[in-house]
Amino acid sequence: MVDFIDYEQTEPRQRATAVSSDDVHIKLDDWSVVGQSTVHDYGEDWVTYGRETAVHRALNQRKNEFTNLQPCRVLCVTWNVNGQLPSEDLDTLLSVDDRPADVICVGFQELDLSPETLLLMNDSSKELMWMEKMKAGLPKGVSYKLLKHIRLVGILLVVYVRESMISRVSEVYIGSVSTGIMGMLGNKGGVSIKFNIDMTTISIVNSHLAAHQEMVERRNQDYRDIFTKMRFDNDEANTLKNCDIVVWIGDLNYRVSEDEITGEEIRALAEKWEIGPLLRFDQLREQRNKHLVFEEFVEDTINFMPTYKYNPGTDKFDTSEKCRTPAWCDRILWKSNTVLKCEDYRSHPIHKLSDHKPVSAVLLVQTRVVDVQKKQLVLDEILKDLDRIANDSLPQAALNRTELNFDGVKYLEAQEQPITLQNTGTDLFEFEFIPKLEDRSICAPWLRIEPQKGVVDPGNVMIINFTVYIDNRALKTIGPDRKLDEILVLHLVNGKDYFISVSGYLVQTSFGRKITDLVRIPDPIRRQNLLVDIEQSPDEVKVDEESPVALNIPKELWRIVDYLYQHALFEEELFAVRGSPMDIGAVRDAIDTDGPIQVSSIHSVAESLILFLDSFPDPVIPYEHYPVCLEYCTHFANSKRALRNMDFSHRNVFKYICAFLREILSHSERNRSNAKFLSQVFGDVLLKPQLPEAGNVAKSTSKKRSLFVYQFLTNDYDE
Structure with a gap:
C-alpha cells in the first residue's frame, strides 16, 4: 500500500537563511536568478546598488565552484482521455520501468467535456475520480506526496514527489492561461506547476492547443500565448522565462501535414509502422525547423505509433465518418540550462478507453545543490576584487x-x-x-x-x-x-x-466606432485615398449627426453576419474555435474597404464578429440600460420592455444578432449548436458593465448576462 501524504496541506519549506559579507547582502539560494535585479529604491548610494548587481553576475559565472550536482528522475505523462471515466488501472503508466521516479507529473486533457464544466468552469466529479485512480496507480513500495495540482476546465496537471525528497522541494507555484475564444473559455490553453528542487527551478506545462488539420498558425499562437502570458500566482515577475527547466507536455494537436501526402497514404504508412517516412510530414517538426514554435526546446526520438485518432476501446485508427488521419498529437518536449537526459520516450497502446494513446517520458535531471562554505569563499574573493574597482565615473x-x-x-x-x-x-x-x-x-x-x-x-x-x-x-x-x-x-x-x-x-476602421455613427456612414469607412499622410487628411470620414437618414444596422455587421449565414450554418464548434490573426485582419480590411472576404477558416470570421461587437465604445446594450436588463434577465416580457426603451440602432443590432443565432440553433442537429453556450459567449459581449467587476459579483453578473440573451434565443421576438 502506498503511503500517500497530501503536500498541498503542509506548511511550505522556508528558504535558506541569508548571509552577509561587508555591505553586500546575497541570499544563498539566489544564484539561479542572477542578473535579474529587482531593486526599485535607488536611493543616494548608487555605488552599492551597482556593486550588488555585479556580485550577482559574478556569482552566476562562478557557480560551478560552489555547487554540486544531484540526480533526480522525473516521469512525465500526458493523456487526452476524451471525457471518459477512469475505467483502466494506471500502474503501468506511472511505473514505466523497475526504477520508480523521484517526481511524477501527470497531465490530462479533455478530462470533462460536459457543457457545465466548459461554460461555467465548475468543479468536476471526474477530476476526483481520476485523482483517486492516479493515487492507486503510484509505484508500490514508495511513499509519495501530492505536491500540487491545478485544473483549467478539462486540462488537469498533477505533480507527486517522493516523500524522501520533499525536503529538497521549495517555492511551489501554479499558473494558467486560457486560449479559448477571446480568452473567455478554458476549453483550450495551458496550466503549469513551478517548483524548486534544490537550487534548480522546474516548471511543468500541460497544454491543449487548437485542433484541426489546417489550424497550424493558431496552434503556434496558442503556444506563444501560453509561454509569454503564464504568470505564477499572479506575480508579473514569476514567469517561465526564469526557469532552469521547462517540460512541456500535452495534446499539442499538431497533425501529419496533408500538403504532400494524402490521408490514405498516411494511414497506410502508420499501419505498416513506417514511422520514419511519416515523421517527415509531422507539422510540429516542420514548424520547429522554421523556428516558428518551441524554440530551444528538445524532443527525443519518436519510435512509437501515432497517438491519435483511434476507435475508443481498440487499437484501430479512426473508422468513423470523419476518418481522422493518424498523427502524433500527444508530445513531450523540454528546454534546460542544466544537465538533462531523456532515458525513455514512449506511448502506451495498452490503454484503449480514449481516442488518444498516452505518452510518457523519463527525464534524468541533474539539480544543483549549494555548498555554503565554498560559496562564502567565492563571495569573499569577488568582493575583494570589486573593492579595487573605482566607481567614480558616470554611465555612458x-x-x-x-x-x-x-x-x-x-x-x-x-x-x-x-x-x-x-x-x-x-x-x-x-x-x-x-x-x-x-x-x-x-x-x-x-x-x-x-x-x-x-x-x-x-x-x-x-x-x-x-x-x-x-x-x-x-x-x-x-x-x-x-x-x-x-x-x-x-x-x-x-x-x-x-x-x-x-x-x-x-488607419481608419469601423472597429471601435459608435453604432450610432456607423449607421450614418453609408460608404466604406476606408477608401484607397485614405492611405496618405495624416497631416494632410486628419479625419476623412465625416458623420452627419443631423441627417435623418440612417441604416437599420451597420453595413459592416451585415457583411460579417451575411458571410457566416452563407458559409457557416452547418459548421460545428462555431464561436468555440479561435481563428487566425492574419485572417481576422483580412476580414477587418474587407469590411472597411468593401472588398471580398477571403479567409482560410470560417472560425476567423466568427471571431471577427465577436471582436467587432466587443469594440463598440457603448455596448450593444448601452451602459445606461445594463442594470435593468440584469434585473429582468429571467422574465421575457420585462426583457422585451427594457429593449423597447433603447436607442433604435442599438435595439436593431441586438435583434439582428439574436435572429442570426436563432437561425444557427435551428440547424443544431447538423452544427451541434447549444443555446446555453451561445448565450454565454454573446452575453459577455452584448452586455458589459461600465466599471470593472471582480470576484463573486463578476460571476453573478456574467450568469445574468447569459440568461438575458438566452431569453431572446429561445423565444421569437419580432417587435
Missing part, C-alpha cells in the same frame, strides 16, 4: 536613434521597431523607462516597451523593442485625428535621461 550610453514613426497602424495588428542602447563607458549601467513629471505611467496604453529596465555591460548593446498595438482599451485614448504621439524618458541610474519620441497614425 549611446542610442542609434531617438525618433520612431509608425505609419499606417491597423487596429489589432501590432507594429514593432527596435532601438539599440550601447554602453560606451567602462562600467556596467542600469537603465529604466520612467514616467514624465505629470504622468503616472511610462507610456500610452497603445505602446509596449520590452524590456522596460535592464543592465548593460561595457561595450555591449541592448535591443529595446517598441510595439504599437491598438486594442479597445487603447482606442479610447486616441483622438478623432487618429494621431499617435508620445515622449518616453529613458533614465540611466546615476546618469542622464534620454528622450525618445514616438509618432504615427491609426
